[in-house]
Amino acid sequence: MKKALITGITGQDGSYLAELLLAKGYEVHGLIRRASTFNTKRIDHLYEDPHQSDKRLFLHYGDLTDGSRLVTLLASIRPVEVYHLAAQSHVRVSFDEPEYTGDTTGMGTTRLLEAIRMVGLDCRFYQASSSEMFGATPPPQNEDTPFYPRSPYGAAKVYGYWMARNYREAYDLFAVNGILFNHESPRRGETFVTRKITRAVAAIKLGKQDRLYLGNLSACRDWGYAPEYVEAMWRMLQHDTPSDYVVATGTSYSVRDFVALAFDHVGLDWEKYVDHDTRYERPTEVDSLIGDASKATTELGWKAQTHVPELVRIMVDADLAALTPED
Numbered sequence: 001m002k003k004a005l006i007t008g009i010t011g012q013d014g015s016y017l018a019e020l021l022l023a024k025g026y027e028v029h030g031l032i033r034r035a036s037t038f039n040t041k042r043i044d045h046l047y048e049d050p051h052q053s054d055k056r057l058f059l060h061y062g063d064l065t066d067g068s069r070l071v072t073l074l075a076s077i078r079p080v081e082v083y084h085l086a087a088q089s090h091v092r093v094s095f096d097e098p099e100y101t102g103d104t105t106g107m108g109t110t111r112l113l114e115a116i117r118m119v120g121l122d123c124r125f126y127q128a129s130s131s132e133m134f135g136a137t138p139p140p141q142n143e144d145t146p147f148y149p150r151s152p153y154g155a156a157k158v159y160g161y162w163m164a165r166n167y168r169e170a171y172d173l174f175a176v177n178g179i180l181f182n183h184e185s186p187r188r189g190e191t192f193v194t195r196k197i198t199r200a201v202a203a204i205k206l207g208k209q210d211r212l213y214l215g216n217l218s219a220c221r222d223w224g225y226a227p228e229y230v231e232a233m234w235r236m237l238q239h240d241t242p243s244d245y246v247v248a249t250g251t252s253y254s255v256r257d258f259v260a261l262a263f264d265h266v267g268l269d270w271e272k273y274v275d276h277d278t279r280y281e282r283p284t285e286v287d288s289l290i291g292d293a294s295k296a297t298t299e300l301g302w303k304a305q306t307h308v309p310e311l312v313r314i315m316v317d318a319d320l321a322a323l324t325p326e327d
């Protein structure tokens with residue numbers, strides 16, 4: 001049975017990836033942070049009784065800031081695939097906490113790579129790189145597009161990208177960078193713009209909320225559907241040779257478009273409910289992202305299936321269902 005370690009297993013992508021790997025017959029190990037409240041909501045449905053003999057999901061306490069813990073974990077688990085998804089992943093927050101973001105999102109990658117090297121582990125390594133690395137470079141963006149990050153988060157991800165490449169070139173580690181464009185789902189964190197919008201639309205429709213406050217409505221993003229994106233991660237680690245891949249839909253919508261589609265889905269006019277609040281703006285913005293995923297299509301056979309209009313319907317319907325009391 002193949003063993004995989006997922007850092008960030010409690011996050012949006014980690015939860016979908018855990019489902020995928022368990023369905024493929026893997027033994028899955030996840031790194032979780034100790035918190036004073038439960039933080040495993042997204043994977044609770046995968047939880048198995050620890051006394052069950054055929055249990056295949058194991059959770060371990062640890063933190064990206066604790067390098068020695070990463071060493072002991074890797075030495076005891078000895079996974080053949082490591083999916084490094086953990087990060088302080090919120091761009092706006094990274095302007096408030098640039099040092100912490102650098103320590104976890106940037107240095108966390110180095111700590112994990114170095115732990116692999118110290119343990120002498122023979123494994124394949126996935127680095128969760130991001131379209132935020134392209135930042136100000138105009139679209140379309142592919143694997144050859146120069147990086148121009150526009151936030152502490154984007155800068156930390158550029159560092160992580162180059163560390164993964166360096167361990168590939170210096171130590172022959174099978175390390176890949178998945179350069180993923182925005183991907184969303186009903187499990188998306190509530191403060192990212194898509195989920196903030198779909199939750200608000202559901203609450204407004206059901207009479208539980210009056211207004212929605214947003215920042216810049218003109219930014220354009222290439223939004224895809226998260227369950228499809230974790231499939232691309234897995235395919236990268238099954239390929240013959242390690243390489244870096246853009247994963248995206250190739251289409252782009254503005255935040256305003258997303259808002260209009262979401263309100264329209266429940267029969268409301270968005271302009272009656274949305275207000276502007278400067279606190280949600282960023283000191284430097286990424287104006288436009290459109291990914292060219294041709295390499296992933298050619299080499300991995302991966303292509304996005306779900307586009308924004310359907311994604312909006314999936315997310316609004318899920319938030320409506322979550323807010324509607326059961327009979």
Ligand code: NAP
Nearest residue numbers: 008010011012013063064085086087089128130180182183
């Ligand atoms: P997410 O929902 O924010 O999840 C982040 C995960 O990292 C959570 O499990 C979180 O644990 C964990 N984490 C944060 N700081 C940690 C630390 N110091 N030590 C250990 N674990 C820590 O992110 P996501 O959307 O699933 O994204 C997964 C990865 O892909 C991230 O690296 C993100 O930057 C990157 N990425 C995301 C997108 C996207 O559109 N979603 C696009 C490109 C790249 P808690 O649950 O305890 O907070």
Ligand code: F7E
Nearest residue numbers: 089091130131132181182191192193194214215216219280
């Ligand atoms: O913002 C604008 C905001 O926070 C999208 C992360 O997963 O994807 C994500 O980063 C856009 C920006 O995602 C609000 O200014 C307007 O232009 O949903 P977001 P992001 O910054 O694109 C990349 C690929 C990652 O790697 C990251 O980890 O929406 N916007 N008004 C707003 N954004 C938020 N959050 N809240 C607002 O009220």
